[in-house]
Amino acid sequence: MMDEGQLSRGTKVWWWVAGIVILVYALFPVAWIVSLSFKTPSDLGTGQFLPTDWVGDNYDNILRGDAQDLFLSSLRNSVGISLIATFISVVLAMFAAYAIARLDFPGKRLILTTALAVAIFPVISIVTPLFNLWRNIGLYDTWPGLIIPYLSLTLPISIWTMSAFFRQIPWELEQAAQVDGATTWQAFRKVIVPLATPGVFTTAIISFFIAWNDFIYGISLTSTEAARPVPAALAFFTGASQFEEPTGAIAAAAVVVTIPVVILVLLFQRRIVSGLTQGAVKG
């Protein structure tokens, strides 16, 4: 909103109103979950938005109490699996996207369209065959057993995003580096990679979200704490008795797993600055 100063008063008011409506709409479910996580079990059904008593029992339950084993191990799995999947996907996508952006080779379009086709393939239809295959070859309920299917989700989008970033970098920069005495690898590492950093971080965040938020693979391809990620683990929470819903604990766990994502975005959003290539060439 660069020309904010030129907006008339009425327009400004409308912008604020619209902004607040969108904020409330987007944040209401989150606020509800936060509020739920502080309620006592008896308070859950009252229909009130705010808890009558603010209690930390639910957090205590998942971090130190009965659900601790289930939650903490799944948190560890989720972080580990998502990070590894993100890392592999970013590195692979970086080389693939560079090749796609720079080189002219037969089958280039095929790779891009295949990547897109994989991305739109419904996950639920692959899960059952994958379940059988994984059990036969011993990948069922292991970290690699989840990382590999996650790569199939994250790689296509990573390749697409990164090749768009690479295409923005003028080819002359690389040629200039080569004339200046750089090998192809040096030119890539010292010129292209630093300029592609915003693209790398954008891609990393998107990949991380996809892996972090997955539920279907997580619930279908795991059976124990060895590999079960958080979204799947939430379904296994139990209440204090079998007649009690574990809603409070689930809400608390949901809040806890949202925090790393928020931190991640806040940390990296400064790196996602566009216009880093400005000044390279005279446009």
Place this chain on the structure above:
Amino acid sequence: MAAITLKDINKRYGDGFHAVKDVNLDIADGEFVILVGPSGCGKSTLLRMIVGLEDITSGELRIGDQRVNEKAPRDRNLSMVFQNYALYPHLTVYENIAFPLRLAKTPDKEVDERVRRASDLLELNEHLDRKPANLSGGQRQRVAMGRAIVREAQAFLFDEPLSNLDAKLRGQMRTEISRLQKRLGITTVYVTHDQVEAMTLGDRVVVLRRGVVQQVATPRELYENPVNLFVAGFIGSPPMNFISATVSGDSLHTPFGEWKLPASRAGDLSGHDVVLLGARPEAFEDVSVVSDAVRDHGVVFDATIDVIEWLGNEQYAYVPYDAPEDIRAQLAELERELDSEALRTQLVVALDASSRIPEGAPASLWLDLRRVHVFDPESGTNLTVEAMKDHGDQAAAATPNGGRPSAAASPGETQRETPRETPGETAPRATSEAGEGGDDTVP
């Protein structure tokens, strides 16, 4: 520093496009050579082949006494200034200039010394800590040059370095480049489509057309003795006037009357029915300001002047005339090839600033016949230069290499072709001439 030798260099792209054809060129150590031609003539491709960014299809390229065809750009030890500068936006000006030294693992102390020396030379001292994005066009240009001169390269290569600057800055940088080159004395190859840059900067100029070398000569030689219609039309602003004439005996019938050329200019015209006469604007004059001493060397004719542009130091008068259809078509084709467009056949005449010839009225003009060239309209060859060569009276001046002692004149260097050969080939190459189309051409 080293000499660069190109021998039968060819470039054929994957799609069959023959961008550079049998180029032979000897660039002496320390020489400043310009490659010039209209868009798509293969000059950038040629430069990129020298630096190693394009493969050489056939032929041999030697730098110093080494064959470098198979060497990667980094092993050729050349430095290049790109048309769009190609500065590294994530590095400061200092690090940009130091980049080639860092790659060569030069010790920090020496890097600092040499970067400072380069920045002194280019007056970049106060900008060393800034990023390229915060610099003006001229400053970026100087950073790009700093990066080129900081290491001891065998030669400098410039790819239209000034085409992104505005006219005033372009003039300043042109002088700056010339001064720098003289001071450092390093072999330089400079690509441009601007004939003013070509004329002012180069020791020798190579005129290219559709990948074929037309003429290699000093700027003066190109201007005074162009070997064919193309070179004649390309060099000079306003361009040379072409007048069609029919040969009858030893006199020429032109739209402006019967002219009789001196023997030194005409040569043997038997066997030609129609010729094109070429005369630069300054070969004409208002008859009233011509001194009697020289009047006899030219002809006086009457013409109606359409428009006059008075520039202070001189004035240009425009004289429209009718030319035969086929000649007009040929001239239009030539104009198109030179990236301009001829609306009508007209003479552009440079008159003395004191001349008071009025617009729109018939006037008497004088043409110095000693400065007229005769071209064969079929092949485009300059028959006057041919005749001179045959007589041997200006043999040194008319050799293809412009009389540089270091350069051996080989027959391949003055190839000519007929102007209407394979018109499809003029299509500009996106790869080799990228970004050229939008630039303003000759001012």
